[in-house]
Every structure is written in structure tokens, then in C-alpha cells.
């Protein structure tokens with residue numbers, strides 16, 4: 001199989017997984033009162049809109065994780081105001097932009113549905129995605145990346161197993177929810193990429209977007225578990241979310257050279273926000289409007305306006321640097 005077709009296969013599988021995860025969330029939703037609103041909102045969304053909402057969530061989760069790391073770097077360089085700006089913007093990306101997209105997409109269901117969705121995601125990452133990335137990195141001579149992808153593949157297998165046990169407890173009412181894994185926070189300092197192949201870099205980017213999304217989804221699932229009176233399940237989701245962000249995302253960020261100097265980080269933030277404000281979200285809004293998904297269209301338009309403000313704030317910060 002050519003490199004091109006492997007990539008196409010992987011991209012196809014990613015899309016399939018995202019779509020099947022969303023479908024699982026819808027299909028397994030139980031008609032509880034607190035749940036019906038999300039469920040019916042999600043049912044009204046067309047497949048293309050659902051796919052655009054998933055893309056939005058991945059971008060927002062990635063922005064949240066990146067901006068927190070950029071914030072820490074700004075502190076290291078003695079720019080506390082810029083650190084604060086990055087962290088405040090990160091909160092908007094997660095608590096407003098990603099959350100609203102998740103509501104429109106009907107991501108959060110019952111505890112059991114959330115666990116099934118988590119099991120599907122972990123299984124895909126464990127069996128297909130990270131193993132495929134490790135093989136490709138090995139072939140391309142990126143041995144450090146190959147080792148990391150293999151280690152993460154094993155972690156995801158453990159996450160799947162813990163979620164499977166938790167699902168049995170939730171559905172039968174017997175047994176104990178597994179203890180939450182503890183994340184060992186990996187520091188991410190400014191540095192150059194430690195991989196050489198373009199394919200490894202692209203796979204790291206895909207992986208970081210997946211980790212950002214998993215972190216965000218698990219935090220939403222944890223909040224739901226707390227609401228339903230299941231604090232042990234909430235802790236399992238929170239602990240796993242911590243591993244996805246503070247270990248997996250961070251380790252990948254180190255290899256990808258995600259964090260640069262604050263000046264360079266601000267440049268990257270301005271261009272990312274500008275692209276979301278003028279290209280990505282307006283395009284999604286147009287498609288959602290044409291499909292009759294008016295709530296989603298409104299969300300995409302409002303988010304585009306927010307991103308434009310983010311771009312302006314980062315540009316202003318950039319102008320203050322010598």
C-alpha cells in the first residue's frame with residue numbers, strides 16, 4: 001500500500017470513528033428528562049454539520065491545550081500578562097466554544113452511553129491509530145516517535161479495560177469502578193521538532209487533536225457522572241482526562257516542537273485564530289445555513305466573531321514585544 005493510501009485509510013478511519021462515536025452517543029441515549037434536550041437537538045443536526053462540529057471540537061480542544069502550554073512558556077520568559085492572556089483564552093476555547101459544539105452535537109449521553117463512546121475511542125486508538133503511527137514512524141526512521149506511539153497505544157488499552165469494567169458496574173449495579181489513573185505531568189519547554197519525517201509530524205498533529213478532544217469529552221462525561229450521583233465514575237473520567245492532556249498530549253507536543261518562544265507562539269496563535277475567524281467557521285456557518293441547521297449556523301457565526309477578537313488580542317500582545 002502506498003503512503004498515500006495508508007494516510008487516506010487512516011483519515012477515513014478517523015472520520016468513521018468520529019461519526020460512529022457520535023452515532024453511538026445518539027443510538028444509546030436513554031430518554032431521561034435531563035437528556036432529552038441534547039438528544040433532540042442532536043437529532044436535528046445533519047451529518048455534514050455533525051462532522052463540522054466534530055472538527056470544531058478537535059480544533060478547540062487543541063487550542064485549549066496549546067494555549068495553556070504557551071501560557072507556561074510566557075511565564076518562564078517573564079511575561080506574566082501574556083501568560084494570563086493565553087490561559088484566559090484557553091478557558092474560552094474549552095468552556096464556551098468546545099462545550100457549545102458538544103451540546104449541539106449531542107456528545108454527552110447517559111453514563112453508560114458515555115462509557116461506550118469512550119470504549120470505542122480508546123479501542124480505535126489502541127488497536128489501529130497508535131499502532132499504525134508507530135509502524136509508520138519506525139519505517140521513516142523516527143524511532144523516538146515510534147517508541148512513544150507504542151507506549152501510548154498500551155496506555156489506551158488500559159483506559160479501554162478500565163472503562164469496560166466501569167460499564168459492567170454501571171449496567172449491572174455490581175462491582176467496583178476502577179481507581180483513576182494518575183497523570184505524571186510532562187513539562188513542555190520551547191524546543192525544535194524532534195522528528196524528521198513529514199508523515200510523523202502529520203501523525204503527531206492528528207494524535208494531539210485526538211488527545212485534546214478525549215480530554216475535553218472525558219471532563220464533560222465526568223461532570224455528567226457527578227450529576228447522576230456517581231463520583232467514582234467522575235474520578236475515573238477526570239483521571240483519564242488528565243493522562244490524555246498532561247502525559248499524552250504533552251509528550252507528543254515535546255516531539256512535535258509545539259512550543260516555541262513566546263513571540264513565535266503569539267504569531268502561531270494569531271494565524272490560527274485568523275484562519276478560524278475568516279475561513280473555517282464562516283465556511284461551516286454557510287454549510288449549516290444551507291442545510292437548515294440554524295442553531296449550529298448561529299454557533300459557528302458567533303464563534304467566528306470570538307476568534308476574531310482572540311486574533312486581535314494576541315496581535316496586540318505581539319506588538320508589545322520588542
Ligand SMILES: [Fe+2]
Pocket residue numbers: 060063092093097303307
Ligand atoms: Fe475557539
Ligand SMILES: [Fe+2]
Pocket residue numbers: 122155156159214240244
Ligand atoms: Fe485514553
Ligand SMILES: [Fe+2]
Pocket residue numbers: 152156211214243244248
Ligand atoms: Fe491518549
Ligand SMILES: [Fe+2]
Pocket residue numbers: 063089093273306307310
Ligand atoms: Fe480562539
